[in-house]
Structure formats: C-alpha cells, structure tokens
Amino acid sequence: MRLHAAAAILMMLASPAFAAPLPAPTGDVVLTVSGNIDNAGPDGTAKFDLAMLEALEQRTTTTVTPWYDSERTFSGPLASAVLDAVGAHGTVIRVTAINDYSADIPIEDLTSAPVILATTINGTYMSVRDKGPLFVIYPFDLDHALYNEAVFGKSVWQVVALEVQ
Ligand SMILES: Nc1nc2c(c(=O)[nH]1)N[C@H]1C(S)=C(S)[C@@H](COP(=O)(O)O)O[C@H]1N2
Numbered sequence: 100m101r102l103h104a105a106a107a108i109l110m111m112l113a114s115p116a117f118a119a120p121l122p123a124p125t126g127d128v129v130l131t132v133s134g135n136i137d138n139a140g141p142d143g144t145a146k147f148d149l150a151m152l153e154a155l156e157q158r159t160t161t162t163v164t165p166w167y168d169s170e171r172t173f174s175g176p177l178a179s180a181v182l183d184a185v186g187a188h189g190t191v192i193r194v195t196a197i198n199d200y201s202a203d204i205p206i207e208d209l210t211s212a213p214v215i216l217a218t219t220i221n222g223t224y225m226s227v228r229d230k231g232p233l234f235v236i237y238p239f240d241l242d243h244a245l246y247n248e249a250v251f252g253k254s255v256w257q258v259v260a261l262e263v264q
C-alpha cells in the first residue's frame with residue numbers, strides 16, 4: 100500500500116502535466132487561463148504577464164496570412180508550452196478575445212503542431228489595435244494544408260483568456 104502511494108507520487112512528479120506552481124505575475128496580466136488546470140492560483144485561474152510567456156519555449160513563424168497584405172513574422176510561446184505550464188488536462192481549449200469572439204481549439208491541434216500565441220509581429224509587441232496582446236498563429240510555414248477557413252476561424256486575435264475543457 101505504502102509502496103503504491105510512493106509510486107503514484109513518483110509518477111505524478113515524472114509526468115510533464117505536473118508542472119511547478121506558477122509565480123505571480125509582476126507585470127500587466129495579458130493572459131488568464133481557467134478550467135481544468137493543476138496550477139491555478141486562489142481564484143482558480145493561472146495568470147501570465149509577458150515576461151512569464153517569454154520564459155516559455157518560443158517559436159517564430161514567418162508567413163503570409165489572410166490578415167496582412169504580405170508576409171509577417173510572428174513570435175511567441177508555443178501554445179503547448181502554455182498548457183504544460185498550467186498543468187492542463189482536457190481535450191479542447193476555448194480561446195476568448197477582447198471582443199468576446201471565441202473559438203474552440205482541439206488540444207490535439209496544439210500538441211501535433213507548433214501553434215504559437217504570438218506576442219510580437221515583426222519584432223514589435225502587438226497593441227490591441229494591432230490584434231494584440233496575443234494572436235493564435237498556426238504554422239502555415241510548415242504545412243500549407245493549414246491555410247484554410249476552418250483554421251482561420253481558430254486564429255483568434257486579441258486573445259485574453261483560455262479555458263481548458
Ligand atoms: N478576435 C477575433 N479573432 C477572430 C475573429 C473575430 O471576430 N475576432 N474571427 C475569426 C474568423 S471566424 C475568421 S474566418 C478569421 C476571419 O478573419 P477576417 O475577418 O480578417 O477575414 O478570423 C478569426 N479570428
């Protein structure tokens with residue numbers, strides 16, 4: 100019995116979903132994650148400032164998109180790294196924007212491809228006017244088959260919240 104408990108704890112510690120507690124943000128909160136997460140604060144959510152997002156694994160995606168007249172370079176944390184940081188469990192992420200637009204993204208999308216939550220465009224932070232603070236960018240550069248309406252609908256800009264379902 101005691102051995103079983105010890106083994107269970109060891110497995111939890113070894114699991115990538117068992118992430119360390121998040122530090123409290125010191126800058127402006129740009130992203131609030133709620134729902135089925137292990138690393139929530141007292142209010143049941145995990146909050147990120149830009150520095151916290153920048154501490155996670157990053158990707159740069161240079162691509163044409165439907166939203167700009169020519170190629171742009173987007174950088175930011177892998178969405179999968181954000182999910183690991185909060186200890187997410189589930190199948191779908193509801194992504195909500197400032198204008199209350201939301202889209203449901205299967206977690207499978209985020210674990211099978213390096214989708215990012217872009218914080219910068221051409222090296223500059225995105226203001227809300229520029230579709231910031233965060234913009235979901237699929238890796239159109241790696242897989243042109245992603246360049247379709249279904250994916251555009253999941254390419255939420257002005258993202259402020261994720262709910263793990
Ligand atoms: N914040 C936000 N992101 C959004 C939307 C929106 O209304 N608000 N529309 C989505 C949908 S349904 C699509 S098809 C594309 C549309 O981009 P467009 O309006 O530039 O054609 O953006 C997606 N991202």
Ligand SMILES: [Mo]
Pocket residue numbers: 248251252
């Ligand atoms: Mo759409």
